Amino acid sequence: MTTQKVDKILDRWKRDPQYAIEILQDIQDEHRHLPADVLHYVADALALPVGRLYHIGTFFKAFSLKPRGEHVLEVCMGTACHVRGAPRILDALSRELEVPEGGTTKDGKFTLEPVRCLGCCAIAPVVKVGKDLHGEIQAARVKTLVKKLAEG
Amino acid sequence: MGSATTTELAPSGVEGTIPVTVDGQALEVKPGTTVLEAARMLKISIPTLCHHPAVEAYGACRMCMTEIEVRGKKRMVTACNFPIREPTAIFTESEATKKQRRGVLSMMLARWPKVPVIQSLAGRYGVQNPGYQHPLRNEAPDACILCGLCVKACSEMVWEDVIAFAGRGAKRHVTMPFGKQSERCTGCGTCAYICPTGAIKVTDEKNNPVDPARIRKYGFRLTKEMATLDDSQCKMRRVGTAHLVEIMDAYDLLPTHNYKFGKHARIAEIASPVWTSLVRQNVPDGCWVGCQMSCAKAVDDFVPRTGPYQGKKVLVDGPEYETVASCGSNIGVFDPHDIIELNFYCDTYGIDTISFGTACAFAMECYEAGVLDKRKTGGLDLKFGNGPAALELLHHMSRGEGFGVIVGQGIRQMKRIFAERFGGDPRFLQDIGMEAKGLEYSEYVTKESLAQQAGYAMAQKGPQHDEAWLIFMDMVNKQLPTFEKKAEALYYFPMWRTWFGLMGLCKLPWNDVEPEDNATRPEPNKVPGHVEGYENFVSGMMGGEYTIQDILKMSERVYNFQRVFSIRMGHGRREDDRGPYRAMGPVTAEEYESRAERYDGQLKELLKVDPAGRSTAEKMALLRRYREEQYEGVLDAVYKRRGWTRNGTPTPETLKGLGIDYPWVVEVVKARMAEEGSA
């Protein structure tokens, strides 16, 4: 990530340490993870200890210290999804992608993330990929979903 | 009337106290006192794991759960951070209290079964190992129990924030960012000291002290003082020595215009708020491992207006008080940018800011007095306040060009050159040239403190305040009314402070922060609590028991060696221990008249002379004679106290008493004494 890009994000939030979490979110979105050198740079710019940003980066679900895949498959683990079989969806995706929960495929294409309730309980169980929601998904259908995503 | 208004404005209840009972024992506490503090006042123990008085209460371990009753309602609270605001009954050993403590302990025991503090508390409350297997069970006796004290201490006490929590929930752990040793960690050991389980180890023991625990105990005490007291004392961490600028001005001690005066109307332009706004505070200076003072400051992205770095962004150290005074008020410069730039180029060229500032001030006064002119200075308009000219002079010095060559040789040489080549009055030059032993004065006006006049001029390496700083004791506190008292101070403090040099220690932690009880101890000026700390430091380092007397003796030997060495090099005479008259009193009518009330008063009181009707010149001469006589009196008294002759030569008996009467040493002093004719 270039310094200019980070500076742009910092400026967007007026380099206000109160927006540290928003700043890191934008960096995560841009770079799919929080690189160590960028965290150090941001810490300097905001005059915050890097340890605080590191804690934030390891605390909130939105952040990852390792690069996430091109497609992040967010499997909703909310209650409604749970009682409608979300754990089995997660298992099926894990088998299909051959990665554990939170893992990223070797080709960097997919990351499998169990997430807390996406608030789409009426169409549970739900898998979210980018901005697209896939509702009422079934374990037997995940193969097709992955195939479709892989083909773009 | 005044006090009535104060009462009206005071928050209700703050003045009063609140009745509290702890296990039935009654006491009164101030509002906001915590349950834990109240219990401890009565010596009633409440167990804690994440609490330490030096850091803010965190309330995380929940070990201190305690039952209280307020307004007839019972509830469970954490003692460490529950503030008492109304009458409260505290039950530290009730069944409800014990039940919760047992519950918390049982959870900890499941995860960390072998940690001694947990085992012992479990024993106290009769907690057995639980029946389930904790998936993160850690059998290490020195396991981290996530109390967070190290994180809090590193942040609040050390101000480094190199240790952090990471992860959340079951994944919570303590680490340095990215699991890597942080470059900012100075290895101060505060975290290791405060850790209740020994999970943090200090691995660097290169100095191999005999008793590291003893040293750490006193080191930690100092760290705690810095963390909890500095903000209400000298603000060394938040402001640094720059806090002295406005204080010295208030006491008429801040040198302005080559030490003519002690204060200036434009003080606000260079006072500490200016520096705190310009300067990045709390830059870890790392000059001493374990020092939490972090008094060094830096200015980021400074852009010099002149010189080889003109227009480029640079990082500047400082400026300290001495630099603000020497490169600021003493040369009449009140532009912070100029001061920082002078600071930067002095550092870059390897020139001391004090020597430069004082030398420049001398040149400026000579310029204004007509000794110099533009032709002689190579075109520099060296008027007081001309910052750009001062910078230009500095660049000339660095390049060895023109007038810079002359100033670069220092005031002692300037005095000779100005008299020989420019026809200056040697007497005037001698009076205003602020040097002794060839070194420029550091930045305090000593006119009203006889003891400090000697403290400067008698210092072995020249007139700076490293040996003794006695102005307050002498001038304001009036603690040194007699020659003998002054001599005693001029004996003790130079010996004491020489010891810092011997140990490789910095003087600031000795008396720029003081223990909480310092004011109530005898001789608070010596900071007895810290002196004890130094005794323990030496003893812990070397083994054995060293007292302050042992320490002073070490110094006195070295101090006398230094004097003998000076003598061997042809110096170390009484005349070398005298400073210029500018350090002792008003040289010019302008100076006298600016403080006429003070000087006239002294003529009346001390000399019993009525100043009325006398000319300024006449009054100045009277005052000068008196002050110079006084100075000689101090010299006599100090020499006597140190066991030196009237010419400042250590006697063979003195050397013998110190155990340094080696023949080749005695030979040197005997030769000098023979020369004096006092053998």
Next chain:
Amino acid sequence: MARIHLKNLDAVGRKHQKLLAGYKGLLLVCTGTGCVSAGGFVIRDSLQAMLKKRRLDKKWLVVQTGCNGFCAMGPILVVQPEGIFYEKLNEKSLEKVVEEHLVGGKPVKASMHKDLATGNPIPKMAQIPFFAKQQLVALRNKGIVDPENIESAIAMGAYAGLRKALTTMKPGDVLGEVVRSGIRGRGGAGFVTGVKWGACIKAVGPSLEHPERRPPVLVCNADEGDPGAFMDRSIIETDPHAVLEGMCLGAYAIGASEGFIYIRKEYPLAIERLEKAIAQARERGLLGRKILGSDFAFDIKVHRGAGAFVCGESTALMASMEGRVGEPRAKYVHNVESGYMGRPTVLNNVETWANVPVIVEKGGAWFGSIGTGDVAKSPWNGSSGTKVFSLVGNIANTGLVEVPMGIRLKEIIFDIGGGIPGGREFKAVQTGGPSGGCLPQSMLDLPVDFDSLTKAGSMMGSGGMIVMDDRTCMVDVAKYFIDFLKDESCGKCTPCREGLIAVSEILGAITRGQATEALLGELEGLCDTMAVSSLCQLGATAPNPVLSTLKYFRDEYVAHIRNHKCPAGVCKSLIRYEITPNCNGCHVCSRNCPTNCIAGEKKTLHVIDANACIKCGICRDVCKFDAVRVG
């Protein structure tokens, strides 16, 4: 766009109404997140294209609305003025609606909602049982206004309450109405809103303790964290101006000029609509300086949460607003005294704020007359007003409902929700999110209000209501919540962090059939320590799912422990999949089996190799002949 003043607010609304009246009718397309995921935007765009093609776009106006509430039936289209309700639309059925209804004037029965019992089509939305028992206050503009068009909201009465306050009421009068309404916080704890505001006004000063007035801050908590709950998301996606107006009124009452909305990053559509609404409100002079031309000034900023359930806890939320990790602190000093940046802070959730404009406009007494108890005597005396619930899980009509407080559980589940689908039995309803509890059949007569739910061992929470059928294992449900919380605990305090790890471990042992009954005692001990000694409410209420299931479904725990059986057939270690003689050998299961452990010739009974079976359940999902059994 011109700024709106106190005097011309009505004119702006009337102008928009006139614009709407120029059409033959309105086509309300639901574009809440639920419908969008089922194709709501596609339906909206196609509908517009179809109208244009037929030159009907000057006759019918397509309005995108926020969540209609009946999410299970999306995409949804409501044709006004008749109120004909179409559900589960696709391009084909939509084309039919346009042709036959809009052109031909004959509503399309095939796309109407069907009565669950009789299968008969129900033409009008108001006749559908799901909507019939609802009473809309917070969701007053649900499915009617375009959330991205401020005029549309004003036409429906938005900001009328604010105008009333600024023209006829003093700040104290606004507070008075809120106190009189008896409204309690909709975020979970049910603290009386008026009392909270009053305490904040007191803390603002100037007082003896604080001689200088301390500027207060308002916060709207939109970090909806409870799994199975989406009330706040829907309100923002539907009617963001209700929240903004509520905050303006709060700011006027309390004397604040600064407000924040803290919203989950996981709600992109809600964030987008919220930011649009704020921008429009600023442009039209409804936020910022000189609101509605008066001297009142107030502005709102948006903070995006980065994914942490604990940030629903007010002190953790404020820590994260300050750019720090979301760790709670002790609340011995309340937020109203020292909250965000040490300033007096009032925090209410989305639904609470959305109710405020109605309270001001119609009066606190009116609001207090809805619901249970006589709140005129004391606000703690009952639960006034309505409450929004998300009705989800194993229930026929999933969606968002707003009902008066005091309604009985069974009315919601059976009358509105249509009961349990697929011929299964009702087993439990879970309310209050992870901190709530599970209530059994015997509690279905319970009135739904703050105090009754708490007494029964659950809680109101923010309004998640998850219905569970007889295929749900209650030990598994308890473990689900505990694992959720274990993951979401910040880890600061011992009881929450270690307690959740320990409880999860014990529940795991039970679901694996490896526990003894003695562990149940240990479990209750851990729960007590967590409930009493935890630092914040996350830990203190974490034991509720365990305690409530132990209370109402202890038999199921015992079955796991003593008989090593999971009666509901959920816990993998205790179940096996078998193929029954229903099997006709179609091969579908064996083709889909990820471990290839199903054997059998075509058209003969298949067999599962129990050693290789990973109990993924796919065979049961794909079997069309109900031939896979769990035992």
Next chain:
Amino acid sequence: MNDEPLPWRAGLTVADVLREREFVFPLLVVSIDGVHVPRDAFAATAVPDGAVVVVMHLMSGG
């Protein structure tokens, strides 16, 4: 005070004395008739007529 006469008036507090004398240094040790006055009590402590006030400045700096 400190061996110098100090004009007295009713209600004179330690804080008044320090302010009037421009004693702005933070490390002060004050005693009245030999009794130590804590720093946080300067404003509330009255100076009696004829009292011996000692204001001791500790050293710091350099």
